[in-house]
C-alpha cells in the first residue's frame with residue numbers, strides 16, 4: 001500500500017493547542033508492513049543533512065510546537081484491538097498505538113473488563129499513554145500495564161518492554177529519557193479483570209455517583225462519572241486550544257517542603273513516596289497568573305495549570321508565558337516547575 005507522505009504539512013488540526021505550525025514532511029504510518037520503508041526514508045532524509053530524530057505524533061494532545069519542526073514527523077495511525085489472553089478473570093487486551101485512548105477504555109468496558117474506568121476521557125492515542133504514564137483520579141497506566149512493543153527507528157530493531165523496562169514514574173517513563181534510540185511504540189498490552197476493584201476515593205467520584213443515585217456502581221458508572229466531572233472541569237480543546245496540565249506538580253525533599261511551608265503555610269502538599277508533591281496550580285495562582293493573557297497566549301481563568309491558545313498564539317508565545325510563570329514561581333517559592341507536554345522545536349523550557 002505504501003505510506004502517505006505530505007510535504008509542507010499544516011499541523012494546526014493535529015495538535016490540541018491549535019498551533020498553526022507546518023511540518024517540512026509528514027509520514028503517516030498506517031501499517032506495520034511499512035516500517036521497513038519508514039526506516040529507509042528516514043535514513044535517506046538524515047543523509048540529506050536534515051535533522052534527526054523524527055517526531056512521533058499521536059493525537060498531539062501533549063505537545064507544544066514551539067516552531068516549525070524541521071525534523072520529519074511520523075504520524076502514528078496503526079489500528080487494531082484484540083484480546084490476546086483470557087483465563088476467565090484476568091484478560092490481556094492488545095491495542096495498536098494509533099487507536100484513540102478513550103474509545104479503547106469504552107471498548108474494554110463493553111467487554112465487561114475493569115481497570116481503565118478512572119482513565120476515561122483522557123485525550124490522545126494508546127501509543128502515547130506509556131510515554132508519560134498517563135494518570136487521573138488516583139489511577140495510572142502502570143496499574144494496568146502488561147507490556148508494549150516498540151521499534152527503534154534508528155536501527156529498525158524491534159523489542160518488547162515490560163513495566164520494569166518502562167521505568168514508570170509520575171508522568172514519566174524511560175521513553176522520556178532515551179537519547180540514543182528512537183522508540184516508536186507500535187502496540188500496548190493491558191492487564192484487565194472481569195472482577196472490578198473500583199477506586200472511588202479520589203476527587204469528586206463518590207459525590208458524582210451519589211448525585212446520580214448510584215449505590216452499587218459498575219466500572220462503566222465510574223467511567224461515566226469521571227467523564228462528566230472532566231467535561232465540567234477541563235477546557236475542551238475543540239473550543240479553546242490547550243494541552244491539559246502544562247506543569248507537573250513538583251516533587252521536593254521533605255526538608256525543602258518544611259522550609260517553604262514555614263513561609264507559605266497554605267501551600268497544598270501531599271506525601272509521595274519519600275518525597276513531597278506540591279501543588280503547581282496553587283503556586284501559579286499565588287503568583288497572580290490565573291486568567292492572565294498576553295496576546296493570544298493565556299492561563300485559563302479557572303485552571304492555573306492549563307495554558308491556553310485564545311486563537312492565534314504561536315507556540316513561542318505560549319512558551320514565553322510558560323517561562324515567565326516558571327521564573328516567578330522559582331523566585332517566590334524556590335521551586336522549579338517542569339513542563340508536562342513535550343516542547344517541539346529548537347526552543348526549550
Ligand SMILES: Cc1cc2nc3c(=O)[nH]c(=O)nc-3n(C[C@H](O)[C@H](O)[C@H](O)COP(=O)(O)OP(=O)(O)OC[C@H]3O[C@@H](n4cnc5c(N)ncnc54)[C@H](O)[C@@H]3O)c2cc1C
Pocket residue numbers: 016055056057058059060061062063076097122123124125126127128129131132133134135136183184185186234235236237242243244245342
Ligand atoms: C484537555 C486535556 C486533558 C488531559 N488530561 C490528562 C490527564 O488527566 N492525565 C494525563 O496523564 N494526561 C492528560 N492529558 C495529556 C494527554 O492527553 C496525554 O499525555 C496523552 O497520552 C497524549 O497522547 P497523544 O497521542 O495526544 O500524544 P502526542 O501529544 O501526540 O505525543 C506526546 C509524546 O508522546 C510521543 N509519542 C506519541 N505516540 C508515540 C508512539 N506511538 N511511540 C513513541 N512515542 C510516541 C510523542 O513523540 C510526544 O513526545 C490531557 C490533555 C488535554 C488536552
